[in-house]
Amino acid sequence: MKKSAIRQPSPAWELLRRLLAIDGWSCQMSGSTALQAKKGKSAVLFKALGDTANRPPPSSAGVMIAPDENRLQHSLLPQNAGKLPGWLRLSTDELVQLAARRIPDRLPALGIDPLKIDTQTPHAHHQWLIDHFTVTVKSNLPVGRPAGNQFKLRFQTAHLRGITPGQFIMLQTRPGGPVLKSRPFTWNKAGRTLDLAPKAFLKRPFGIHRAFFPGFAPDFLRTLSLPSTLAAIIHPPQADEYDIFYKALDGGIGTHELRQLKPGDKIQALGPLGNPFDPASLRARGIEEIHLIGGGMGMAPLTFMAQHLRLHGFRIKAFVGLFNLAAIRLSDTDQWHNQTAASGHLFLDDLAAIGVKPEDLFVSEENKTRPPAGLPLHPKNFSAGFVTRQYERWVDAQHPASRRAQPPVMAFACGPIPMMRGVWQTCQARKIPLKVLMEKRMACGMGVCFSCVCRAKTAEGTERYSRVCLDGPIYDAQNLIW
Amino acid sequence: MHNHSANPLAARLKHLTLNSPLLTASGTSGSCNEMGRMKNHRRILHALGAFVTKGVTLEPKRGNPEIRVMEIRTGLMNSIGLQNSGAAGFLQKELPQLESCRLPILVNISASTIGEFGKLAAYLRDNDREELIAGLEINVSCPNLHAGGMAFGVDPRLVERVVKTVRRHSRKDWIVITKLSPNVTDITLPARAAIEGGTDVLSMINTVRGMAVNIETRKPFLGNVVGGLSGPAIKPVGVLMVYQCFTKIPECRSLRVPIIGIGGIACWQDALEYILAGATATGIGTAWFVNPNVFIEVRDGLEKYLSRHRTTLAKLVGKACDC
Ligand SMILES: Cc1cc2nc3c(=O)[nH]c(=O)nc-3n(C[C@H](O)[C@H](O)[C@H](O)COP(=O)(O)OP(=O)(O)OC[C@H]3O[C@@H](n4cnc5c(N)ncnc54)[C@H](O)[C@@H]3O)c2cc1C
Ligand SMILES: Cc1cc2nc3c(=O)[nH]c(=O)nc-3n(C[C@H](O)[C@H](O)[C@H](O)COP(=O)(O)O)c2cc1C
Ligand code: FES
Numbered sequence: 001m002k003k004s005a006i007r008q009p010s011p012a013w014e015l016l017r018r019l020l021a022i023d024g025w026s027c028q029m030s031g032s033t034a035l036q037a038k039k040g041k042s043a044v045l046f047k048a049l050g051d052t053a054n055r056p057p058p059s060s061a062g063v064m065i066a067p068d069e070n071r072l073q074h075s076l077l078p079q080n081a082g083k084l085p086g087w088l089r090l091s092t093d094e095l096v097q098l099a100a101r102r103i104p105d106r107l108p109a110l111g112i113d114p115l116k117i118d119t120q121t122p123h124a125h126h127q128w129l130i131d132h133f134t135v136t137v138k139s140n141l142p143v144g145r146p147a148g149n150q151f152k153l154r155f156q157t158a159h160l161r162g163i164t165p166g167q168f169i170m171l172q173t174r175p176g177g178p179v180l181k182s183r184p185f186t187w188n189k190a191g192r193t194l195d196l197a198p199k200a201f202l203k204r205p206f207g208i209h210r211a212f213f214p215g216f217a218p219d220f221l222r223t224l225s226l227p228s229t230l231a232a233i234i235h236p237p238q239a240d241e242y243d244i245f246y247k248a249l250d251g252g253i254g255t256h257e258l259r260q261l262k263p264g265d266k267i268q269a270l271g272p273l274g275n276p277f278d279p280a281s282l283r284a285r286g287i288e289e290i291h292l293i294g295g296g297m298g299m300a301p302l303t304f305m306a307q308h309l310r311l312h313g314f315r316i317k318a319f320v321g322l323f324n325l326a327a328i329r330l331s332d333t334d335q336w337h338n339q340t341a342a343s344g345h346l347f348l349d350d351l352a353a354i355g356v357k358p359e360d361l362f363v364s365e366e367n368k369t370r371p372p373a374g375l376p377l378h379p380k381n382f383s384a385g386f387v388t389r390q391y392e393r394w395v396d397a398q399h400p401a402s403r404r405a406q407p408p409v410m411a412f413a414c415g416p417i418p419m420m421r422g423v424w425q426t427c428q429a430r431k432i433p434l435k436v437l438m439e440k441r442m443a444c445g446m447g448v449c450f451s452c453v454c455r456a457k458t459a460e461g462t463e464r465y466s467r468v469c470l471d472g473p474i475y476d477a478q479n480l481i482w
Numbered sequence: 483m484h485n486h487s488a489n490p491l492a493a494r495l496k497h498l499t500l501n502s503p504l505l506t507a508s509g510t511s512g513s514c515n516e517m518g519r520m521k522n523h524r525r526i527l528h529a530l531g532a533f534v535t536k537g538v539t540l541e542p543k544r545g546n547p548e549i550r551v552m553e554i555r556t557g558l559m560n561s562i563g564l565q566n567s568g569a570a571g572f573l574q575k576e577l578p579q580l581e582s583c584r585l586p587i588l589v590n591i592s593a594s595t596i597g598e599f600g601k602l603a604a605y606l607r608d609n610d611r612e613e614l615i616a617g618l619e620i621n622v623s624c625p626n627l628h629a630g631g632m633a634f635g636v637d638p639r640l641v642e643r644v645v646k647t648v649r650r651h652s653r654k655d656w657i658v659i660t661k662l663s664p665n666v667t668d669i670t671l672p673a674r675a676a677i678e679g680g681t682d683v684l685s686m687i688n689t690v691r692g693m694a695v696n697i698e699t700r701k702p703f704l705g706n707v708v709g710g711l712s713g714p715a716i717k718p719v720g721v722l723m724v725y726q727c728f729t730k731i732p733e734c735r736s737l738r739v740p741i742i743g744i745g746g747i748a749c750w751q752d753a754l755e756y757i758l759a760g761a762t763a764t765g766i767g768t769a770w771f772v773n774p775n776v777f778i779e780v781r782d783g784l785e786k787y788l789s790r791h792r793t794t795l796a797k798l799v800g801k802a803c804d805c
Contacts, residue, residue, distance in 0.1 A: 129519060129520065129521040129523075130519050130520050130521060130774075131521040131522075132520075132521070132522065132774040132775060198555050199555060200553070201553045201554070201555065201556065201557065201558065201713070201772065202553050202558070202771060202772060203772070251698075270774060440548070441548075441549055441550070441551055441552075442551075443551045443553075443558060443560070443771050444510075444770075444771040445771075446516060446517075446519065446520065447512060447516040447519075448510060448511050448512035448516045448517070448536075449509070449510060449551070449560070449562070449771065450509075450536075450545060450550070450562045450565045451550040451551035451560065451562065452550075453545065453548065453550065453565070463544075464544065465544060465545050465565055470516070
């Protein structure tokens with residue numbers, strides 16, 4: 001690349017230029033505060049802080065890189081948030097730190113001296129500490145037509161910034177303190193009878209369905225496409241609102257309390273729990289394409305997974321298995337997040353907004369033969385029957401079993417055990433590494449009580465009980481006993 | 483400010499002086515540094531006086547099949563089945579991690595025969611090279627292989643023999659605690675037997691036996707059928723047992739054999755009830771699953787109560803037994 005392409009080389013621009021060059025992207029200054037990177041049809045705009053005039057063209061989102069932490073913080077001030085939709089913000093210091101951890105072999109190409117990196121100042125997201133905090137309910141709306149027992153709860157908190165896909169939280173299902181403090185047996189208003197209705201004693205575990213980032217359009221990932229080395233070292237922008245998708249179980253005490261929650265209610269939460277999962281680690285294994293196979297509610301945590309994988313620049317194939325599409329019809333346009341081309345279906349619209357293309361999205365419905373019109377997927381990607389079967393057929397067409405070599409793909413499955421077992425059989429026979437998300441009854445969520453065990457294999461191949469909340473919830477399928 | 487020697491919360495268990503009367507209840511805080519992943523970790527450690535580990539057995543134990551926990555309105559039923567990585571695994575992998583908590587470490591031990599109790603104590607004594615362990619807590623609620631799985635704790639003669647054996651194989655400077663089972667008619671019988679056997683401290687109570695039925699499957703709810711009940715539901719049972727031992731056993735009353743009160747403590751008022759009924763220190767288990775700040779809040783609450791009443795915790799031990 002010609003030096004003259006960059007008119008004002010600053011340390012930040014220089015670092016960025018070198019980073020992009022690794023993937024063969026070329027750079028050009030655009031105006032005095034922005035840098036445009038191009039490769040083929042893709043284009044990404046980088047921008048210095050302090051200038052909002054130069055917005056990126058609507059077809060491409062940008063990555064913001066700040067010359068120093070102070071200026072980065074400035075852009076995160078509440079009064080400045082929301083002014084720069086579609087920008088990921090990164091400081092140069094942060095970029096260097098992340099590069100040192102995730103692509104140490106590339107440091108020379110970036111002109112960074114490994115010895116000069118200050119590893120004494122870890123960024124907050126390096127620490128996966130479990131916090132106990134209060135979240136504010138934003139909405140709690142039924143999902144499905146006719147409205148049944150499924151709900152989407154949106155809450156706001158600043159305490160889950162480090163949460164990664166696969167991790168979960170435990171929610172107190174009522175506002176106010178734990179049962180321990182408010183006496184479990186209370187007099188009713190008339191002051192006469194005892195309220196003996198059961199109350200949830202423990203917190204309940206839930207996976208995150210989707211995160212929302214302040215200042216970002218809900219569907220900013222639809223258009224964003226990042227160079228892969230850069231994608232490997234950035235970390236997601238900091239979310240502050242989250243959705244969980246939950247089912248009120250028959251006779252379920254906690255989930256029935258949960259459905260009573262109203263906007264503005266404050267409930268206690270514990271998290272992030274479970275092993276963190278870093279999508280960037282897959283790059284090191286040469287994986288480029290990820291298959292997500294979700295059975296029913298199991299698609300919820302995989303949607304959050306999809307969001308992270310897209311941020312990291314992976315190609316996603318998502319398989320959504322449902323008994324009935326009507327069960328994920330959103331009942332209220334408010335739930336559509338003003339996403340473009342929304343079809344009014346949970347999961348499908350979420351995945352489309354995350355940037356999963358119509359040709360990459362697959363749906364199977366157990367009791368139907370024809371899809372309703374307007375779904376954000378290719379008509380031939382709809383099938384009647386089980387999602388396990390649809391996935392198997394698709395994999396066979398894409399990666400014929402006759403090809404001996406292991407394809408550079410990886411699969412994630414979440415759903416009922418028989419469904420995950422089916423996916424495992426498919427993957428095992430075709431040498432596709434599979435990770436599954438497990439769910440077990442939990443008491444503590446932190447690994448101290450040994451209640452949430454599943455049967456796993458030890459290194460020696462013998463059987464042991466593994467704590468899902470500590471060793472999981474993401475497991476290599478080959479390490480479990482099916 | 484109080485100076486160190488006048489810490490109003492100090493609790494003496496034999497030669498061990500604890501900075502706080504709060505202990506973890508065995509099996510509810512792990513056995514290595516799982517707690518270290520909590521953001522409020524430092525503050526929790528500051529609130530604690532000692533760390534009691536999860537039950538350790540001589541050989542690794544797989545534990546019971548699913549389902550292992552079940553919540554009730556005011557507590558928890560569990561049948562974990564003492565899953566642990568055995569004494570060797572504990573010493574190698576878990577104990578070194580615990581050292582960073584800088585608290586006296588008390589190892590909760592279980593076995594299925596008296597001989598095994600002895601071997602386990604001797605193994606820990608001989609292999610704890612860096613002398614990280616401050617004492618043992620004998621879990622006599624575990625099933626006795628030779629009595630068809632009935633707990634040692636229900637037979638005072640067996641309790642005495644278990645304690646004697648463990649005492650004989652323990653390091654001289656260890657304190658030996660006997661943790662009593664509440665599933666008996668008269669708690670003072672196993673308590674006296676443990677004292678006879680040479681225990682330094684008594685702790686009570688372990689979980690209360692119970693069962694739940696799943697009305698949908700029409701089968702027992704827990705994989706192991708029988709579960710141990712813990713949490714606020716059992717507090718009155720524990721308080722009474724502490725009270726009975728304190729009032730009826732001279733060694734307890736004279737504090738020669740101090741009592742650790744455990745069972746259902748969820749707030750500082752609960753802990754204080756135990757102290758007033760005769761406990762020198764208290765253990766908290768289940769409540770911390772529900773409220774991760776419970777140790778911190780109980781310590782703060784006790785501190786405020788003591789300063790409001792211008793007294794120390796030691797002076798309140800057994801006050802409810804004066805009449
Ligand atoms: C890691 C993880 C992630 C989860 N993510 C989701 C999610 O995104 N959406 C969702 O709808 N559900 C999710 N679940 C399941 C959810 O936790 C249970 O449906 C919920 O706890 C049931 O509570 P309840 O009060 O209605 O049932 P009750 O029967 O009143 O609960 C009694 C006890 O059993 C436990 N329990 C009962 N059923 C289950 C179950 N199926 N799985 C686990 N524990 C159970 C409860 O937590 C509680 O401790 C997840 C579970 C785990 C472990
Ligand atoms: C999940 C769980 C595991 C336990 N494991 C042990 C154990 O290994 N050894 C033991 O002596 N007591 C064990 N207990 C009993 C507790 O230490 C304590 O005596 C009991 O739970 C009552 O206290 P709490 O109501 O504060 O929980 C366990 C309790 C629970 C809930
Ligand atoms: S829930 Fe306690 S160990 Fe997993």
